[in-house]
Amino acid sequence: MPPASEAPGKRSPLESFLGLFTEVRAGEGVTAVLLTVNVFLLLTSYYFIKPVREALILAMRGGAEYKSYMGGAIAVALLFAVPAYARVARRLPRNRLVVGVTLFFVSHLVVFYALSAIEAVQPYLGLLFFLWVGIFNMMVVAQFWAFANDVYSEEQGKRLFPLVGVGASTGAVAGSWLAGLLTDREAPLVDVYTMLLLSAGLLAVCALLSQLVHARESSRVPEAPPEPKAADKPKRGAFAMVLRHRYLWLIAVFSLLFTFVNTNGEYMLGRLISGDAKVQAKDEVSLADAVAWLAVPENEPKAKAYFEANQATDFAGLTFEGSRDQVAQALLIRERTKALISGAFSDFFFWVNLFGVLLQMFVVSRLVKYAGFKASFFVFPVIALADAVAMVVVPALAVLRIGKTAENATDYSLNNTLRNMLWLPTTKDMKYLAKQAVDTFFVRMGDVSSALLVALGAYLAWEVRAFAVANVALVAMWLVVAGAILKAQVALKAQRAAGQLED
Template identity: 25%
Template sequence: MIKLISKILSVPANDFKILIISFAFLFSIFCSYSILKPLRDALATVGALHDIKWLFMATFIFSLVAVFAGMYLSARVKRGHYIVIIFLFFTLNIFLFYIFFINYGETLWGARVFFVWASVFNLFVISTGFLLLADRFDKETSKRLFGIVFAGASLGSIIGALFTSLLSKVLGLENLLLVSALLLLMSAFLSTLILKGAKSKDLVINPKNPFNGISLILKSKYLLLIAAFILLTTAANTFLYLEQARVVKLAFASREERVSVFANIDFIVQTLSLLIQIFFTGKVAKRLGISFLLVIVPLILAFGFIVIAFTHPIFYIFVVFMVIRRVGEYAFIKPGREMAFVVLSEEEKYRTKSFFDTALYRFGDMGSSWLESLLSHIGVKVALFGGAFLCFVWAYNAFMLSRFYKRK
């Protein structure tokens, strides 16, 4: 049976075990987060829309705290323990939010705190998971297997979004938090299986200087290109996210309706992503290279922003490009970006990736949210054309990053 499945997926039998465990690992992480995400996005609409840029600023500040805490921890515990500690910490956080919402319900400040926390959770936990995989796979196996491994993320997101959409009114949004916590606990267990037998699980990176990640970035053109890629990615995503908040708040009145809409969009996105990741991402990576994975989405989004500018605020046209953006991110951008990390040294991975995926990512959110707010005060179309310009710059940066990758 294993040989048959391996043949269908074009995966060597000796890679099958680590493939399945890694697939299940990403599945549990993303299923956990996809239960939290619709609730976070719905709570983002509590209060005025101009509050969102302040939430992004708070998220950036707490992301800095989280990333430096993570750097400090990674310099003092074994690598295998580091992953488990991070996951257990955020599991405890989910239980605390469950207790809060059960006792106090939806309050303005409760919604704001949850939004900030969920945004930090999103990047920090997922970044930690991808860091583990980047450490476990080499350059060649990542090209062959990352497409299928990342399909675990899409399938987890599909199940989580579908579960939330169908059962949010039956179970209550608060009780869904318990399901999310249990899935994250499963991720912690699977991380130990991925590292089982790996020499790196007992290593501690540079314990004398846990904060040297920034200096490593500044000394490397390749790492600076990755940093610029992340900033431009977040800028495009934030411009679309703020437009999403405007359109959804106009189209749907209640929190339950918004949660259901966000969950349904997630379901469509992840279903399409899953199919592309299983059957196309690996083949595209091998035949067309990382350049195609990184460049195609920015180019499509650049034209998408222009179309949205002329059709604003039609909800369904916006949804089409939002789906294209997110499918492209899961099926092409994320696998391509994680491949870019595979070729780094162990020290570069563990000293920079958490900074990239949390503090830098949220700095991009914060900066682009203020830029979008400034442009939207002039006019929504001005902001959307600004998003198009950023996407063209993003495409050029992606092309340069792929060239450096090929030299590694």
């Protein structure tokens, strides 16, 4: 039910203020703010439960290994979740769908909170919750943008999506900061499980805001009747719809490729940061430091536990009494390495989020307005290509840190906005059904593809440069697909204008 752009009128003070970020016309301000606040709270709620997800799975024995395998499990789960969502979406009007699905996930958070108090469930809760979060965070975000696509016309979406995207960018930053503040290791304000209830509360507010947007837009412009479909055509599922339309499967391939490239880059960054951190930690922690640390009575049991856990691999043939100082030094090096890695990533994410918010607030809308959608669509892959080529030439952490900061900041701002704009000219069913399949399953398959490449690289003992070469090839394919998407979009618009577009 995208309303047509209203006739020019006098803008309210709110709309004049929003004009600092993008072009907002008279009558559009309130809905734009409601959607922006909605996605802000949605992302904040997700970042509230991320620490819970990490705490539950990493506290398990072998949790780090389980975590690395969960991408494939989530992809399999989405094969069932997406068709189930599609069946529900076909039966409900948009407000009941969006509100109902959001409250459905709210109820799950309450259930997980209750399960956290049952000791018998604890050994399995980490895996179950990690799987659930992998479905939740992809489906609710995809649903929000489908809803926004349904609210706005193509012309409105191109102007107002950059503003709505500010809510997503700032929500991620605010959620991370608040989660860190609330669960601070030194002085936590709430326990980790209470974060589930706080997240549930924010999601409930999101459901209310979605209903308000629907009510407001329905009162201004009555919801359009369903688009005519051939009576003898069977209703297709989400995946069948994607495969049927060239435009949709090109978006699916595009989503898989940019996720593949990004996840490869994250692997390279983690590998280089961890390698540098290990070297630095060994230089910083001396045997004298270990002796001084062992002099504190409560530290010796920690060293002994570390020795027993790693005797077979690191201390074969040794006894604890005969290697106390070396064991303590190894333990301190490990802890210092973890601290250096954590600090490096905290710094990296700070700059990524800062630049991402600034780009979203002041660059994205202007770039789309003055350079046009088509030119803007190639900015992100060109940055990713420059990053990959630079790593082929100089495979160093300093180079990758700069490249990945630019790449991720552009991904979280410009790319996130543009890839949601791709759905503006599609039908309602495509927005709610096919978009779920693309933004969940195909994005997750990009992560799975990267995991398979990393496994191959480990088997072949690849250096970081080899992964950069792989990214150059992948970005080249990505650029070809991006060009094909723009051509297919023209054809899809022509089909829809002629009344020939079927789901």
